[in-house]
């Protein structure tokens with residue numbers, strides 16, 4: 001019951017209510033993991049579906065993402081103790097020459113809301129900075145955003161930089177932004193493409209699961 | 220007497236194009252659906268070999284480049300464009316859509332090989348709103364620069380006489396346009412408040428956003444009034460955009476943004492034209508019924524053609540919406556097929572002008588652009 005209310009509050013983007021309900025659920029001895037999965041994430045799934053279907057819009061999704069953040073900040077210290085809930089680490093940014101960041105910010109918020117650790121490099125990020133960040137932070141996933149046809153060619157440059165630095169195999173690269181397509185992703189050898197933030201989250205989970213299954217069996 | 224810049228398009232052809240477009244805008248049956256690709260200076264300057272840096276720093280380079288770019292366009296692109304002057308075309312103080320945000324205190328950045336960008340986000344508090352109110356929008360930032368460029372262009376106008384084949388000589392620099400259009404209250408407000416932040420703010424502090432929109436709209440109107448007086452524009456037709464508002468729900472758009480769109484729109488009693496690309500299915504009804512736009516300019520390829528036909532067909536002139544990415548990366552055959560689809564869905568309402576939806580990316584092959592016209596010639600003849 002309380003978890004349903006939590007999912008509902010999250011769906012409506014009511015951060016204060018989410019905070020209060022999360023506290024109450026914890027006080028009722030519901031596990032942090034269950035609060036996350038059956039409360040917060042259930043609400044967020046609905047947000048994602050309706051956003052993809054064009055029924056919810058940017059402000060509502062941002063409000064929900066912020067509410068997610070409010071709930072997670074209470075759960076995170078407890079969840080940190082169980083490694084199974086740490087989805088992975090993502091470095092994300094908008095490529096060099098491109099200032100568009102609304103979409104990238106939304107993707108970052110959604111990933112963070114679902115339990116990824118997100119390191120956001122901001123906009124106008126050079127290939128060298130992406131390369132340095134991969135070396136420094138050792139992320140599982142790298143997210144590249146571009147909204148201009150003139151900056152899309154930066155994406156293969158980042159991949160080439162990772163290649164020549166010998167870092168390409170340790171990170172999955174996912175790309176997005178309005179003009180980007182699956183075809184383009186295949187062409188430049190990215191590991192995945194997603195057309196919107198909820199799809200980006202699904203993609204990130206899929207790539208991460210693949211990584212864990214195939215490349216890092218010890219977990 | 221300087222050399223006359225001849226544009227190799229017969230003057231009668233120019234007259235015929237104008238007639239075709241004008242008739243389409245009155246929902247009359249023309250010989251065929253008109254075509255007017257949207258090709259901006261991001262595309263054109265590299266084609267004629269002008270560096271962006273030179274263009275933005277010297278009014279003479281700007282004026283000459285505009286004339287040469289429009290000459291190239293007229294001679295190489297199959298279009299019903301019939302004029303090479305006016306805002307967004309030529310003899311225009313072109314700082315793209317950075318002008319309003321810049322005049323209202325945002326920082327502008329001029330990259331070496333592209334048009335200017337604004338970095339947003341200085342208005343955070345009530346005190347900032349009060350500071351915003353004090354700004355002299357006509358003389359600040361790039362608006363001040365527009366006025367200076369306009370005067371400089373007028374001084375050198377006589378160096379650049381132009382004519383179409385067999386037509387009269389004219390001087391595009393003689394009365395250059397200022398940017399007498401707007402990026403729209405919501406999009407300009409987003410520049411001031413922060414592009415992502417404003418989407419949180421419409422829910423968290425709607426009153427603050429409303430007050431910001433109110434100040435921004437007054438500033439926009441003040442600048443436009445100045446343009447009308449300074450350039451002595453003889454009509455009250457108006458064109459504006461508000462791209463970012465497409466990401467709002469109908470409810471939020473209606474409650475928070477529409478009052479200011481209306482204030483801007485009904486400041487003018489001539490024909491009004493709105494540009495808003497992207498996904499706008501959910502706003503079409505409001506744009507048609509409440510904002511009462513006469514033209515929907517460059518509507519996005521994402522828009523559902525059946526829906527827009529139902530909602531706007533026969534009462535709003537529809538200018539769109541071939542996918543620009545297909546124009547950029549597809550083949551002429553694909554562009555033709557896309558154009559045909561638009562014609563088949565919308566031409567019977569009349570009032571259709573084929574355009575990309577919207578903005579042809581730099582480097583797109585001319586054959587692809589021209590495939591839009593080829594499709595109109597083949598499939599867009601009236602009567603249907």
Ligand code: B12
Pocket residue numbers: 058097098099100101102103104106107142143144145146147148149150174175176177178179193194195196197198200203315316334336337414415462463466496497498519576577578580
């Ligand atoms: C807002 C905007 C701006 C703002 C940007 C503010 C900011 N901080 O982001 C400002 C005004 C600064 C701006 C400037 C420019 N812009 Co602009 N802009 C837009 C606009 C209206 C909306 C983009 C947006 O934010 N969408 C909302 C978000 C939620 O959607 P999204 O970005 O697509 O993101 C979603 C997905 O793509 C995906 N995604 C995004 N990133 C990632 C990353 C990963 C890893 C994954 C998996 C998924 C993913 O998930 C996101 C969420 O669902 C578009 C119009 C349009 N139809 O797209 C034009 C548009 C992108 N801009 C355009 C242009 C040309 C420019 C300018 C060159 C000048 C100009 N004339 O406006 C400058 C360039 C500045 C620069 N160097 O970057 C063109 C681009 C044409 C092209 N394809 O090349 C567009 C399409 C407008 C047009 N029709 O002309 N712009």
